[in-house]
Amino acid sequence: MDSNQKPKDPSSLVIKADDEIAKGRFANLAQVGSTQDAFVFDFAFVQGKQGFLLARLLMSPQHAKRFSMALSETIAKHEARYGEIDAGPTLQ
Numbered sequence: 840m841d842s843n844q845k846p847k848d849p850s851s852l853v854i855k856a857d858d859e860i861a862k863g864r865f866a867n868l869a870q871v872g873s874t875q876d877a878f879v880f881d882f883a884f885v886q887g888k889q890g891f892l893l894a895r896l897l898m899s900p901q902h903a904k905r906f907s908m909a910l911s912e913t914i915a916k917h918e919a920r921y922g923e924i925d926a927g928p929t930l931q
Contacts, residue, residue: 864893878903 866882868890873879880896898906918924 866893873900873903876900 866884868883868885870881871878878898878900880898881892882894883890883892914924
C-alpha cells in the first residue's frame, strides 16, 4: 500500500504491542529535528542533570505534518473540556 493511501476500512486496522510497549513510558523532554527526508522525535526522561532516551521516532515530513495537526486538534479538545494547559517552564 502506498504510504499516502489510507486503509479502505480503518476499523479493520489491528495494531499489536507487547506488554512492555503497551504500558507506556513517561517522558518530560521531547526534542525534534529534521532533514529533507525525515523528522526525528526524541523522547527522554530527565531528572536533575541526567536524562535517559526512551524512544526515537522517525517520520516522513508528510506523516509529521499529519501528526502535528492531530496533536493540535487533540490539545484543543482537551483544553475545551478541562481548561487551558499551562505549558510550564522549558529546560535550558
